[in-house]
Amino acid sequence: xxxxxxxSPSLSVQEGRISILNCDYTNSMFDYFLWYKxxxxxxxxxxxxxxxxxxxxxDGRFTVFLNKSAKHLSLHIVPSQPGxxxxxxxxxxxxxxxxxxxKGTHLIIQP
Amino acid sequence: SQTIHQxxxxxxxxxxxxxxxxxxxxxxxxPNLYWYRQAAGRGLQLLFYSVGIGQxxxxxxxxxxxxxxxxxxxxxxxxxxxLSDSGFYLCAFNRDRGQGGNQPQHFGDGTRLSIL
Numbered sequence: 654x655x656x657x658x659x660x661s662p663s664l665s666v667q668e669g670r671i672s673i674l675n676c677d678y679t680n681s682m683f684d685y686f687l688w689y690k691x692x693x694x695x696x697x698x699x700x701x702x703x704x705x706x707x708x709x710x711x712d713g714r715f716t717v718f719l720n721k722s723a724k725h726l727s728l729h730i731v732p733s734q735p736g737x738x739x740x741x742x743x744x745x746x747x748x749x750x751x752x753x754x755x756k757g758t759h760l761i762i763q764p
Numbered sequence: 765s766q767t768i769h770q771x772x773x774x775x776x777x778x779x780x781x782x783x784x785x786x787x788x789x790x791x792x793x794x795p796n797l798y799w800y801r802q803a804a805g806r807g808l809q810l811l812f813y814s815v816g817i818g819q820x821x822x823x824x825x826x827x828x829x830x831x832x833x834x835x836x837x838x839x840x841x842x843x844x845x846x847l848s849d850s851g852f853y854l855c856a857f858n859r860d861r862g863q864g865g866n867q868p869q870h871f872g873d874g875t876r877l878s879i880l
Contacts, residue, residue: 657807685866696770696854696871697808704866742807749796751810751823752869 659755672730676743683745766791770872783842787855797838
């Protein structure tokens with residue numbers, strides 16, 4: 654039973670355009686959502702997070718949107734750069750418990 | 765600054781052998797500590813977490829165990845490895861939620877474990 658789903662295994666975007674990565678969750682108890690970026694053979698790097706009391710959080714080129722009624726969040730990267738090519742994981746949780754991760758979306762930025 | 769160290773980076777072990785992976789955190793006290801595993805083509809699966817010395821919560825019953833002998837040290841062990849234990853093992857930490865709301869987890873560089 655996947656509580657956090659990333660339905661797109663891969664996404665290809667042209668450099669300079671907007672990248673939109675999507676994530677759905679089923680557990681209404683989640684109150685904290687995060688996005689991580691991961692390169693092969695490395696640990697995930699924290700990108701941005703959002704609390705359930707907000708619907709948007711922005712940090713430079715990265716913006717996360719949360720739609721609680723739809724149990725959906727998305728990560729927008731504008732503009733996309735070649736260095737953004739990586740696997741992006743959506744994660745959800747709350748408290749001291751561990752996070753529940755999606756399976757990841759491989760983002761490919763094309764020149 | 766807060767840092768997390770995991771070792772070894774790669775490990776090849778025969779089936780039935782024991783395992784000990786170590787993780788240490790610097791620059792913070794009383795962190796929450798976590799062990800995750802990423803199997804090939806899968807997301808990260810939480811294995812264990814700890815909110816304090818000697819306090820271990822297990823998320824998935826399996827062939828592994830965890831211990832926290834010191835505040836900033838987290839160890840993942842097995843007495844007898846199985847082929848299914850192969851994967852990428854990641855240690856993570858964050859500050860206690862009481863330090864100011866939810867805190868993101870920060871990961872080490874992981875250990876690639878191959879069982880032959």
